[in-house]
Amino acid sequence: MKLADRVNKIQPSPTLAIDAKAKALKAQGVDVVGFGAGEPDFDTPAHIREAGKKAIDAGFTRYMPVGGADDLKDAIIAKMKRDHGLEYTRDEISVACGAKHTLYNISQALIQEGDEVIIPAPYWVSYPDQVVLAGGTPVFIDTDESTVFKITPEQLEKAITPRTKALILNSPCNPTGTSYSEAELRAIGQVALKHDFLIISDDIYERLIYDGLKFANIVQVVPELKSRTVVVNGVSKTYAMTGWRIGYACGPKDLIGAMTKMQSQSTSNATSIAQKAAVEALNGPQEPVADMCVEFEKRRTYIVERLNAMPGVSCFTATGAFYVFPNFSTVYGKKTPAGKLLENSGDFAAYLLEDANVALVPGVAFGADKYARLSYAISMENIKKGMDRIEAAIRNLV
Ligand SMILES: Cc1ncc(COP(=O)(O)O)c(C=O)c1O
Known part of the structure; x- marks a missing residue:
């Protein structure tokens, strides 16, 4: 064939x-x-599993709004405010079948032939291939132990061209386990402010951080970047819910709308039952x-x-x-x-x-x-x- x-x-x-x-x-x-x-x-913690079972018995087994149920969007909005001090509205949130699918929707809605996406290496395996599938070109910034696998502002400046459409940041990082400090994000943010591209902040490991370090994403540190940053997160890693397939994006309305439109012609809504379990994950006990x-x-x-x-x-x-x-x-x-x-x-x-x-x-x-x-x-x-x-x-x- x-x-x-x-x-x-x-x-x-x-x-x-x-x-x-x-x-x-x-x-x-x-x-x-x-x-x-x-x-x-x-x-998956028992109270979250229970919420999934209840959702089945309560009949949450039908088609739902493509970009996510309102109660899940509200739980995400509350989480973003509580944990990061960031304000979003429902039309700035979209829910998909995992963070991987969320990132896929972003690349499909944003990237086209001729666009470059800056990806710090080592990188999570799906970033470059998703960019390529959308017709774009990944531009890698190599890092090693000398900078604890983090890009420097100078490296970023050098990698930016008139074709740069986006930068992907992933902290804590898969595969290296490194995480950026607020000062490091501020320095990167200052470079980004001088140019015009989207920042994709993949925060999926946000809660898994050690040695007393405090997580921050680039929008918290450089609030002026909020209008051109999309934060990606999900319940897979934090709540041991990899099989439930719930991820989400918080970002500019036009991008979120475009992602939802793309999703309406592929998966439709993420699983209704899993969405109810995700509400409990985000709103319920965090112990x-x-x-x-x-x-x-x-x-x-x-x-x-x-x-x-x-x-x-x-x-x-x-x-x-x-x-x-x-x-x-x-x-x-x-x-x-x-x-x-x-x-x-x-x-x-x-x-x-x-x-x-x-x-x-x-x-x-x-x-x-x-x-x-x-x-x-x-x-x-x-x-x-x-x-x-x-x-x-x-x-x-x-
Ligand atoms: C950096 C990173 N982003 C996104 C994902 C996707 O997570 P999920 O699709 O399960 O939400 C993973 C999973 O391995 C990951 O490591």
């Missing part, structure tokens, strides 16, 4: 592919330690989030310590999300016990999966081949087991 050219312009999500491979091995009875997961290993954060922080500290103790490995102390992004590049050039030369992050990930039964995502998937991403959204017991295996596998290289 002759498929559309656009299919060949993008990759299937590599993170989902690794996760699927690890799950398939597990299903065959192999004891795989999977560091590939992009989702909390906790259950489960705090408990989850405490656990993640413990694991983060342990895994960073273990990785840094491995020969040749360096790993900065991630301050948010549930990922670490160690530099494994000193193993490149070495050979496995079977004599295979490791040349890049893909080779190293394949070696770990086959020889050590450990799954991690090679950094090349995020535009940074020296590294690999490990999610610590797995039990401490499995983290320990996985660390032991990686350490042994590295020591076995010649």
